Amino acid sequence: MNEIIETGQFSEKVFKIVVSAPRIAKSRKPGHFIVLRTDENGERIPLTIADADVKQGTITLVVQKAGVSTTKLCNMKPGDKIADLVGPLGKATKIKKVGTILACGGGVGIAPLLPIVEGFKKVGNRVISVLAGRSKDLIILEDQIKKWSDEVVVMTDDGSYGHKGVVTVGAEEIIKREEINECIVIGPTVMMKFTALLTKKYNIPTQASLNTVMVDGTGMCGACRVSVGGKTRFTCIDGPEFDAHQVDFDELILRLGGYKEEEKRAYNAYLENQNK
Amino acid sequence: MEDRIERRDQEWRKELRLKTKGRERTAIQRAEMPMMDPLERVHYQDREVNIGLDLNTAGQEATRCMDCVNPECVTGCPVNIDIPSFIKNIERGEILKAAGVLRETSALPAVCGRVCPQEKQCEAHCFYLNKLKKPAVAIGYLERFAADYEREHGVAEVPEIKKNGIKVAVIGSGPSSLSFAGSMIKKGYDVTVFEALHEIGGVLKYGIPEFRLPNNIVNSELENLKKLGVKFEKDFLVGRTSSFEDLKEEGYKGFFVASGAGLPSFMHIPGENFNGIMSSNEYLTRVNLMNAAKDEFDTPVFKGKRVVVVGGGNTAMDSVRTSKRLGADKSMIVYRRSMNEMPARLEEVKHAQDEGIEFNTLTNPVEYFADEKGHVSRVRVQKMELGKADASGRRRPVPIEGSEYDIDTDMVVVAVGVSPNPLVPSVLPNLKVSKRGTIEVNEETMQSSIPELFAGGDIVRGGATVILAMGDGRRAANGMDQYLTEKYGK
Ligand SMILES: Cc1cc2nc3c(=O)[nH]c(=O)nc-3n(C[C@H](O)[C@H](O)[C@H](O)COP(=O)(O)OP(=O)(O)OC[C@H]3O[C@@H](n4cnc5c(N)ncnc54)[C@H](O)[C@@H]3O)c2cc1C
Ligand SMILES: Cc1cc2nc3c(=O)[nH]c(=O)nc-3n(C[C@H](O)[C@H](O)[C@H](O)COP(=O)(O)OP(=O)(O)OC[C@H]3O[C@@H](n4cnc5c(N)ncnc54)[C@H](O)[C@@H]3O)c2cc1C
Ligand code: SF4
Ligand code: SF4
Ligand code: FES
Numbered sequence: 001m002n003e004i005i006e007t008g009q010f011s012e013k014v015f016k017i018v019v020s021a022p023r024i025a026k027s028r029k030p031g032h033f034i035v036l037r038t039d040e041n042g043e044r045i046p047l048t049i050a051d052a053d054v055k056q057g058t059i060t061l062v063v064q065k066a067g068v069s070t071t072k073l074c075n076m077k078p079g080d081k082i083a084d085l086v087g088p089l090g091k092a093t094k095i096k097k098v099g100t101i102l103a104c105g106g107g108v109g110i111a112p113l114l115p116i117v118e119g120f121k122k123v124g125n126r127v128i129s130v131l132a133g134r135s136k137d138l139i140i141l142e143d144q145i146k147k148w149s150d151e152v153v154v155m156t157d158d159g160s161y162g163h164k165g166v167v168t169v170g171a172e173e174i175i176k177r178e179e180i181n182e183c184i185v186i187g188p189t190v191m192m193k194f195t196a197l198l199t200k201k202y203n204i205p206t207q208a209s210l211n212t213v214m215v216d217g218t219g220m221c222g223a224c225r226v227s228v229g230g231k232t233r234f235t236c237i238d239g240p241e242f243d244a245h246q247v248d249f250d251e252l253i254l255r256l257g258g259y260k261e262e263e264k265r266a267y268n269a270y271l272e273n274q275n276k
Numbered sequence: 277m278e279d280r281i282e283r284r285d286q287e288w289r290k291e292l293r294l295k296t297k298g299r300e301r302t303a304i305q306r307a308e309m310p311m312m313d314p315l316e317r318v319h320y321q322d323r324e325v326n327i328g329l330d331l332n333t334a335g336q337e338a339t340r341c342m343d344c345v346n347p348e349c350v351t352g353c354p355v356n357i358d359i360p361s362f363i364k365n366i367e368r369g370e371i372l373k374a375a376g377v378l379r380e381t382s383a384l385p386a387v388c389g390r391v392c393p394q395e396k397q398c399e400a401h402c403f404y405l406n407k408l409k410k411p412a413v414a415i416g417y418l419e420r421f422a423a424d425y426e427r428e429h430g431v432a433e434v435p436e437i438k439k440n441g442i443k444v445a446v447i448g449s450g451p452s453s454l455s456f457a458g459s460m461i462k463k464g465y466d467v468t469v470f471e472a473l474h475e476i477g478g479v480l481k482y483g484i485p486e487f488r489l490p491n492n493i494v495n496s497e498l499e500n501l502k503k504l505g506v507k508f509e510k511d512f513l514v515g516r517t518s519s520f521e522d523l524k525e526e527g528y529k530g531f532f533v534a535s536g537a538g539l540p541s542f543m544h545i546p547g548e549n550f551n552g553i554m555s556s557n558e559y560l561t562r563v564n565l566m567n568a569a570k571d572e573f574d575t576p577v578f579k580g581k582r583v584v585v586v587g588g589g590n591t592a593m594d595s596v597r598t599s600k601r602l603g604a605d606k607s608m609i610v611y612r613r614s615m616n617e618m619p620a621r622l623e624e625v626k627h628a629q630d631e632g633i634e635f636n637t638l639t640n641p642v643e644y645f646a647d648e649k650g651h652v653s654r655v656r657v658q659k660m661e662l663g664k665a666d667a668s669g670r671r672r673p674v675p676i677e678g679s680e681y682d683i684d685t686d687m688v689v690v691a692v693g694v695s696p697n698p699l700v701p702s703v704l705p706n707l708k709v710s711k712r713g714t715i716e717v718n719e720e721t722m723q724s725s726i727p728e729l730f731a732g733g734d735i736v737r738g739g740a741t742v743i744l745a746m747g748d749g750r751r752a753a754n755g756m757d758q759y760l761t762e763k764y765g766k
Pocket of ligand 2: 391392393447448449450451452453470471472473477478479480483484512513514515534535536537538560590591594621697699700732733734735739740741742743745
């Protein structure tokens with residue numbers, strides 16, 4: 001169980017990991033995530049299921065090296081076993097035919113966007129995807145997204161690929177050009193905040209997939225709580241997708257920094273150990 | 277019942293009763309529990325506070341018990357353990373036999389001896405307390421003694437079990453499930469326990485800290501169950517990883533749901549989502565399940581210096597005492613009623629006081645304030661007074677206008693209750709649940725509105741005790757056995 005079958009690399013920091021998890025492969029739907037622990041001393045971290053192969057009994061994770069846990073995971077090799085892996089968790093994306101979908105993905109957020117784009121396309125929507133990253137090598141999975149989109153617009157902060165500018169610039173051009181019935185956004189919290197502000201201006205219903213800190217991922221601890229429409233909700237069981245216009249992103253950004261000092265210390269200690 | 281009376285008439289019991297005069301028995305002082313020094317123990321999260329009685333003291337304490345004709349203590353125990361019978365076995369030095377008596381009704385006597393609120397249950401009904409106005413027989417200490425002795429000296433026998441090949445699934449691995457699994461495996465069923473987390477044991481592992489209930493005690497019970505043939509699947513969330521339908525297709529004929537009361541409550545007051553404010557479940561899970569306080573583990577945890585814990589139950593006591601052990605200078609309880617209404621076990625409150633925990637009773641938080649980084653820095657509290665009794669029979673706390681004041685803090689743990697885990701009801705629309713979200717069952721058989729599904733523990737009671745959860749597991753095992761026997765034959 002939980003054996004790594006295949007690994008790959010999209011960019012300097014973004015890796016693909018295919019893990020054997022037959023039951024999860026069978027049960028998962030777009031929008032679901034898993035929680036894993038790389039080893040006995042590891043922490044429990046949430047990762048979206050980017051893809052699954054029921055026949056092979058595998059799920060695909062796309063992971064960005066951020067700190068200790070993700071670095072440990074990205075350094076694992078085929079044949080290695082992940083100590084613990086549980087899922088699928090969270091609520092699946094509500095996929096139905098609504099007309100035209102604007103799908104915005106930023107950085108590693110493009111990975112969880114993929115199954116959602118695929119889902120919306122398969123039920124007959126017109127799908128326009130906007131992919132954004134700081135520079136060219138941070139745009140991942142472009143070909144796979146293209147397969148399920150009617151149009152793909154790429155935005156980079158430095159203009160090294162596609163159009164120069166942030167995601168909202170590309171998104172606004174499309175919104176002005178044609179009628180959008182629904183928007184979905186996954187990426188860094190700041191990006192989701194500004195995308196939500198933009199679509200609110202145009203009154204487009206928008207779902208954002210939130211990356212809160214989590215511990216159990218089963219609704220037991222409340223570490224993942226967010227304010228949505230003034231109410232406290234738990235991202236792991238009520239989300240991870242919420243009405244982006246109701247989410248208190250500023251609170252979320254503050255909460256994401258909650259363990260920053262502890263994390264930095266842990267990461268430095270980890271690097272030191274690695275170099276010994 | 278029959279059993280107990282017959283046992284009381286056994287020759288050795290009669291002799292033992294005559295051996296020591298009543299007056300001599302009642303003259304003995306109640307045994308004191310030897311424990312680690314408070315000043316020393318506050319440095320260790322994983323060292324048990326209570327050390328346990330030795331053979332001599334246990335024998336002496338057992339001698340106090342009058343072997344009453346109508347042992348009221350038994351009526352106070354939610355599973356009606358034959359208390360005098362196990363105690364008299366201790367008095368005559370047959371400790372393993374004493375443990376055997378406990379095992380007839382309790383799957384985890386070493387756990388219950390430690391965590392039962394004895395002062396409200398068995399001991400509250402003891403003849404000593406009620407008729408002699410003397411401290412009750414220390415039933416809890418003796419129960420723990422017998423169970424520990426068995427673990428250390430006994431050879432766990434693995435009985436011959438005739439398998440019937442019928443597969444049953446147990447959802448969750450807390451005390452209710454463990455008790456159910458133990459009963460069912462002995463009845464010949466093929467039992468698999470599914471647990472969502474990466475450790476087996478439910479609250480016994482992720483909630484109750486090791487300074488009250490060491491993990492090795494729970495682990496040794498798990499080993500016994502494994503030896504009997506119970507299978508455990510961790511990292512498996514039933515209803516998600518596989519549906520109930522999937523499990524039926526795999527041949528499972530009966531389901532026992534004991535998924536607990538995992539969902540933490542918050543107070544929904546301003547500022548409650550600032551960093552440094554967390555539920556007791558989060559705090560205890562980080563420390564107990566994830567070992568966050570130990571350097572070699574990756575999970576982080578705040579080590580607050582001025583810690584405020586809101587609540588007065590066992591979870592509040594466990595959290596506040598944990599914070600002290602993780603290096604807080606000041607750890608305090610903020611509780612809206614008075615000391616008398618605190619639901620926590622009396623012993624834990626006493627231990628907390630000895631460890632220097634501050635108690636702010638009749639006080640309730642109303643708002644939190646944070647520093648510029650969004651980390652909690654102050655809590656505004658309001659004084660309360662006790663009004664009329666409410667539905668729970670306890671006097672309702674009423675805020676005193678204009679009594680607000682601020683307490684400086686850098687970490688807050690909210691321990692104001694939990695509600696039933698919503699997952700199983702949410703995936704089974706035909707399952708009858710109460711307004712509170714608890715699964716409705718027939719109280720005798722623990723069968724739910726779905727015939728092959730039985731339930732027990734906190735998911736049925738909405739938050740109870742280890743012993744009640746275990747009692748449910750046992751009853752459900754009998755109920756399900758009867759149901760499956762009728763359906764599939766022996
Ligand atoms: C539902 C969900 C799905 C996710 N899916 C993916 C995914 O598919 N691929 C992926 O690479 N990442 C995903 N994440 C984020 C991932 O869980 C975090 O990057 C990871 O927990 C960081 O752990 P670490 O020890 O490597 O870094 P840490 O040292 O813990 O953190 C490094 C930095 O990352 C930030 N951070 C910490 N935890 C999180 C978090 N949960 N989310 C976002 N930032 C965080 C910290 O503020 C810090 O600045 C997801 C998060 C959630 C909640
Ligand atoms: C901190 C704390 C201290 C306590 N102290 C005491 C005490 O001193 N004395 C006392 O008598 N009681 C105490 N209690 C209460 C007691 O622990 C509970 O009443 C008891 O554990 C309930 O047992 P249970 O079997 O119903 O479930 P739990 O012990 O809650 O276990 C339920 C398990 O089910 C798992 N689960 C849930 N859903 C699923 C699913 N769908 N699939 C798979 N697994 C699932 C959960 O992860 C969990 O591990 C305390 C509780 C806490 C939290
Ligand atoms: S199980 Fe609990 S209530 Fe029953 S006798 Fe033992 S300690 Fe007392
Ligand atoms: S009531 Fe007290 S004295 Fe009587 S049998 Fe029970 S424990 Fe012994
Ligand atoms: S991660 Fe613990 S409740 Fe959501």
